[in-house]
Amino acid sequence: MSPRNLDEKVWRFLGGQPPSREFSELISSDPEAARRLAELAMIECAIREEALGAGSSSNWARGRLFLMWGGGALLVSAMAVFVGWALTLSQPVAGTPMVMQGGEKVEGLASEVRSGKTIRDSEKGFSLVFAGEETRLEVEANAEIRFEETSAGGKLVLLDSGSIGATVSPQKEPLRVVTPHLALEVLGTAFDVGVSDRSSEVLVDRGMVAVEVAPVSEPIPLTAGSGWKQDENGRGSSVATARYVSSSPVIDQGNDSIWDSQAVKVNRFEGDRMEAAPLSNRDHSSQWRAIWNEKALYVLIEVVDSDADSSNERVWANDSVEVFIDADNSRGTGFDGVNDHFLFFEPGSESITPGVGALSPDPGISHEAHRTVDGFRVEVCLPWAGLGIRPRGGLRLGFNVASNDSDPGDAARSQLSWTPKTGSDWSRPDRMGSLILSSPEPGERGVTN
Amino acid sequence: MRELPSLPDAPRDFESLVNEHRRGLRAFLLTIVQDYHLAEDILQETLSVVANRWAEEEIRDFWSFAREVARRQALKAIRQLKNQPVSLSEEAIESLHAAFDSMAEDSDESRTLALQGCLKKLPRRWMKILNLRYWEYQKINAIALALNTHANVVSVTINRAKSRLADCVSASLATRRVKS
Numbered sequence: 346m347s348p349r350n351l352d353e354k355v356w357r358f359l360g361g362q363p364p365s366r367e368f369s370e371l372i373s374s375d376p377e378a379a380r381r382l383a384e385l386a387m388i389e390c391a392i393r394e395e396a397l398g399a400g401s402s403s404n405w406a407r408g409r410l411f412l413m414w415g416g417g418a419l420l421v422s423a424m425a426v427f428v429g430w431a432l433t434l435s436q437p438v439a440g441t442p443m444v445m446q447g448g449e450k451v452e453g454l455a456s457e458v459r460s461g462k463t464i465r466d467s468e469k470g471f472s473l474v475f476a477g478e479e480t481r482l483e484v485e486a487n488a489e490i491r492f493e494e495t496s497a498g499g500k501l502v503l504l505d506s507g508s509i510g511a512t513v514s515p516q517k518e519p520l521r522v523v524t525p526h527l528a529l530e531v532l533g534t535a536f537d538v539g540v541s542d543r544s545s546e547v548l549v550d551r552g553m554v555a556v557e558v559a560p561v562s563e564p565i566p567l568t569a570g571s572g573w574k575q576d577e578n579g580r581g582s583s584v585a586t587a588r589y590v591s592s593s594p595v596i597d598q599g600n601d602s603i604w605d606s607q608a609v610k611v612n613r614f615e616g617d618r619m620e621a622a623p624l625s626n627r628d629h630s631s632q633w634r635a636i637w638n639e640k641a642l643y644v645l646i647e648v649v650d651s652d653a654d655s656s657n658e659r660v661w662a663n664d665s666v667e668v669f670i671d672a673d674n675s676r677g678t679g680f681d682g683v684n685d686h687f688l689f690f691e692p693g694s695e696s697i698t699p700g701v702g703a704l705s706p707d708p709g710i711s712h713e714a715h716r717t718v719d720g721f722r723v724e725v726c727l728p729w730a731g732l733g734i735r736p737r738g739g740l741r742l743g744f745n746v747a748s749n750d751s752d753p754g755d756a757a758r759s760q761l762s763w764t765p766k767t768g769s770d771w772s773r774p775d776r777m778g779s780l781i782l783s784s785p786e787p788g789e790r791g792v793t794n
Numbered sequence: 795m796r797e798l799p800s801l802p803d804a805p806r807d808f809e810s811l812v813n814e815h816r817r818g819l820r821a822f823l824l825t826i827v828q829d830y831h832l833a834e835d836i837l838q839e840t841l842s843v844v845a846n847r848w849a850e851e852e853i854r855d856f857w858s859f860a861r862e863v864a865r866r867q868a869l870k871a872i873r874q875l876k877n878q879p880v881s882l883s884e885e886a887i888e889s890l891h892a893a894f895d896s897m898a899e900d901s902d903e904s905r906t907l908a909l910q911g912c913l914k915k916l917p918r919r920w921m922k923i924l925n926l927r928y929w930e931y932q933k934i935n936a937i938a939l940a941l942n943t944h945a946n947v948v949s950v951t952i953n954r955a956k957s958r959l960a961d962c963v964s965a966s967l968a969t970r971r972v973k974s
Contacts, residue, residue, distance in 0.1 A: 372886035376893065503944065528947070
């Protein structure tokens with residue numbers, strides 16, 4: 346058992362969870378586990394004593410102040426609420442949450458929403474709308490949500506399970522959606538967020554969303570077509586969509602307008618394998634985009650690189666890009682030898698190098714990798730037949746893209762990876778990001794060339 | 795069942811021994827009853843029993859004696875609770891005796907000093923959450939609302955912060971022992 350898992354069990358136990366037989370056996374048979382339980386119990390007591398010793402008198406004073414000030418404030422608040430609701434009876438105040446079901450207002454559910462209760466409709470979903478604005482949350486059946494207004498006047502939606510699709514009109518204060526695994530902050534955008542027992546996932550349809558993940562992190566900015574998945578163990582991975590196109594791009598050196606879908610920046614890399622961080626965006630930065638049709642998945646990767654270098658024996662040590670695909674999204678802890686792909690592309694090279702342990706490149710794959718004015722560019726056509734799956738809108742693939750930059754005379758390369766990866770994650774499909782095939786628009790289906 | 799140790803200890807002031815081992819006893823009780831406030835109540839009963847025995851006879855090993863009294867008082871309290879909770883097995887509690895024994899070499903005072911140093915090293919947001927929970931007595935849901943996050947995030951952060959503090963205190967005490 347890992348130290349973190351042991352600690353989690355111990356904290357649950359010290360918090361009052363009845364000990365299982367396994368936990369008792371662990372404590373009785375493993376002196377280190379018993380020692381850890383003793384240490385954590387000691388720290389719990391030490392913190393409480395420290396807090397009590399440091400703040401007993403001031404807390405008492407604060408308590409009295411709260412009673413005096415808070416009592417008055419409560420009275421004022423209660424009056425404000427009464428006046429507010431009296432007004433609401435005649436005309437909804439701007440921003441007042443309302444519930445719609447089948448085009449009709451549902452007052453019962455709405456009053457539960459307004460009183461901050463957790464709402465769940467097991468039979469059909471509902472829409473949470475707000476008076477005087479176009480913000481709309483489509484709550485799926487069985488989703489559990491609670492709505493609150495923050496002290497600053499912002500909207501706070503707590504989503505415990507299920508999914509919502511949101512269209513948010515511009516807000517004075519950010520709207521926050523909080524799930525057990527992550528928090529989103531939006532000012533005006535459209536996105537979907539879903540919660541399962543083990544993870545939460547957000548996918549941005551329009552605009553921009555900032556994601557915060559537990560326990561502490563800088564917000565992760567997400568743009569249209571991109572998303573984030575956070576699991577119960579605190580591991581995050583990137584999510585993106587591939588736009589459906591009814592024709593096929595020409596795999597050449599030209600700028601084909603068919604690629605004009607939102608680019609996803611390859612800008613995340615964490616861990617011990619990054620031998621050198623890029624000096625600047627000019628030294629090394631990259632972005633990619635993907636489109637699909639019935640024939641193939643197409644990926645375009647554009648790398649900014651101020652100094653070309655292809656002098657190393659190994660492809661990964663040169664300027665190059667890496668494409669990872671778990672075509673059936675089976676998410677094994679190693680390449681399955683069936684449809685897991687790990688491919689290297691080097692600018693100026695016509696060959697494709699498979700990664701260690703991955704399948705040999707399908708002969709149907711075509712690509713073009715060439716230098717540009719400020720770096721290099723790789724276009725790849727990956728036929729579905731070679732990937733071994735049948736495409737459809739909504740299909741999800743394990744996916745990652747990484748770019749490598751080597752500079753002449755400098756032994757250290759830098760690597761940028763779309764979804765965070767560390768150590769030996771390159772061989773782990775379960776740690777790839779997710780690429781979701783967007784559904785074709787009505788009448789769009791059918792490749793014309 | 796363990797025998798109560800009763801051979802004479804080196805003469806020591808009862809109060810100083812209680813102060814030296816109060817936190818250890820409280821922590822030991824916490825591992826049995828899983829409730830800090832109940833542990834505090836049982837600690838008072840335990841110290842009352844120990845004080846009476848202390849007045850009647852010479853006790854050689856205060857720490858072991860008090861801990862065994864604490865164990866008996868805790869199990870008695872658990873039995874008296876209406877919805878009798880499950881406690882750790884006898885064998886597990888026996889292992890805990892050994893674990894707490896191995897921690898007795900560091901005084902509460904040095905542990906407190908180490909903790910104060912370690913609290914300063916916590917990330918600011920973690921400290922803020924701990925502060926709200928332990929210094930301001932806020933409930934988890936209230937903290938989550940105050941920080942615009944989810945209750946689970948607050949709980950996980952608190953536990954990770956406390957685990958890190960435990961590691962930091964252990965390392966600090968080990969360094970102190972090496973230096974001395």
